[in-house]
Ligand SMILES: *Cc1c(COP(=O)(O)O)cnc(C)c1O
């Protein structure tokens with residue numbers, strides 16, 4: 422299959438690099454609808470797309486069933502008028518991240534581990550994202566700008582784990598990641614690195630031999646956490662990327678999901694996801710209760726329903742296949758495990 426890249430060239434999708442996929446991603450709801458042969462949206466999406474744009478690269482688009490408005494992958498990425506409603510319980514910063522900034526780009530909420538915002542954007546824009554209103558512009562995302570962030574991590578000996586998050590840390594070039602791994606590995610108190618990314622799932626072409634070499638050369642053990650919400654996201658290309666990641670020594674592969682109405686809020690869907698993850702050697706780590714970010718109310722599944730789903734999973738799956746059902750509660754010393 423050939424697709425039109427933004428520079429007007431017809432390119433064979435299978436031979437495109439991850440950067441080309443980013444460049445030619447779909448950037449508005451109307452084009453996304455047309456590509457999937459869906460009717461024009463009812464209602465005005467201008468303000469919604471202005472505050473949080475549409476961004477869907479081709480390798481993810483390919484896994485969405487055309488003409489199906491209810492497709493579980495489409496629902497994660499298609500802007501709708503429902504995002505324009507805001508309830509009293511939602512806010513732009515539901516986890517009060519702005520209060521946890523210990524240095525530019527460094528968030529510390531929990532003892533022993535900090536989160537480094539390593540990029541300003543992602544491989545895809547997930548409509549339920551709790552950082553959809555995050556003020557990325559102000560944060561550091563280059564080697565020079567990170568120097569203050571790294572000094573702060575280096576000066577705090579209680580930090581044992583650094584989590585690269587974002588935005589998506591894999592937006593950075595391999596050289597930059599290698600540099601960052603090196604800087605962090607040089608700090609004696611930092612013992613583990615963690616990477617939170619949706620790239621291997623959204624654009625599996627990101628997992629190149631060169632990137633794997635960067636991972637393999639990292640002196641610290643790496644916990645690699647991917648983000649998959651539905652088994653349909655895990656096609657053959659993603660499976661190959663995961664197999665490659667598993668071949669890296671000193672790396673463990675975990676998944677986190679968000680419980681989302683109309684995407685994965687059924688026993689059948691969650692159990693298919695767990696089985697498919699395990700087939701690919703990925704351990705289900707967290708199922709997150711949705712953070713109440715403004716614009717995502719329509720994705721919320723109540724805690725009661727979530728608890729029932731987990732109970733049903735526990736009856737039918739081995740213990741290691743059931744993720745921890747967790748919620749982020751501002752001010753708590755860690756994620757609160759509900760079940
Ligand atoms: C989720 C999160 C972590 C990691 O929590 P774990 O329970 O160790 O997975 C660390 N820092 C911040 C700010 C987080 O939001």
Ligand code: SF4
Pocket residue numbers: 542543544545546547549550551552553587588589619648
């Ligand atoms: S990949 Fe993660 S941080 Fe990026 S938009 Fe999706 S949920 Fe948000």
